[in-house]
Amino acid sequence: MDRDELAELKVRLCRLEDESAINRLIMSYGPAADAGLTTVAGQLWSSDGEYDWDANGTPYAGSAGVDAMLQGNRHQSLINAGIGHFAGPLLIDLDGDSATALNYSMIMRREGERFYLWRVSAVRWDLTRSESGWRVRRRTNRLLDETGVGRQLFGDALNELFVEAVDT
Template sequence: MVATDDLAALEARLRAVEDELAIRRLILSYGPAADAGLATLAASVWQEDGLYDWDANGAPHVGQAGVEAMLLTEPHQTLTKEGVGHIATPPLIELDGDEATALTYSQIIRLDAESGRFYLWRLSAVRWDLVREGGSWAVKRRTNRLLDNTAAGRELFGATLKELRGVDAR
């Protein structure tokens, strides 16, 4: 017979695994939906008032409507028509009850029509802040920062890891 404490611990572990899988699916669904032109589906992973902070110098897109509108803009539509792939790495997820934080790399691969070759166009550090709403996970905020000579991407990763792993993380 399984002790009540053992069963509760097992249930908690199973819920954590299920939460990580749900968050992984949510994060990894965005790129394929955006590239397929399914703007509503791609935007549906955000809270109604969630933020997509995609540019350190630009205003964030607000909520599902803002993300969907961005995906329907001419620049984004042109990217998808010319050949582009939004690729996220598997997320590093930290759960905290009904909230979670995840880190990924975001790679945007583009087709060079002249040569017929694909190349890495953008590489970003990404922080995902997520919340559980009504049993499902949603993006509260996604913050992208380029991994370039501005150091913004490295700083985003460093600050998040220190926050999640402790101030003395080295």
């Protein structure tokens, strides 16, 4: 193996390691939130990050804001009644120390003895590499409902990340 091939192999390995780290970070959110480990879930965000979960609401600010949201009565009552966050596979686009990931977020709720799918959202994760590893700079959630905001989130992101890259 020559020097160029070794350099290319190193680049490919680093990319796979980054994708694995991003996958682990994002997939940690749901179990941490459902277990009531609010600090663990909050620490996935950078201190100046945002969690924009409602098209008409104010985003939660930083890791402390996410932690506080998860400690709130609404979230605590949901996990106490039985709820499960499920994240679909990630579509990751890496760009140096920044990355964007898209996936579906599904929330299951318990009613009596059965669970049912309660919400399905389109999610965009904007991430940044820090000294302590990858962190969420911004998570944007939009329901996939009749308003079309979820479809728009996916469409805009796919156009930005992939269509424009093909056109250049």
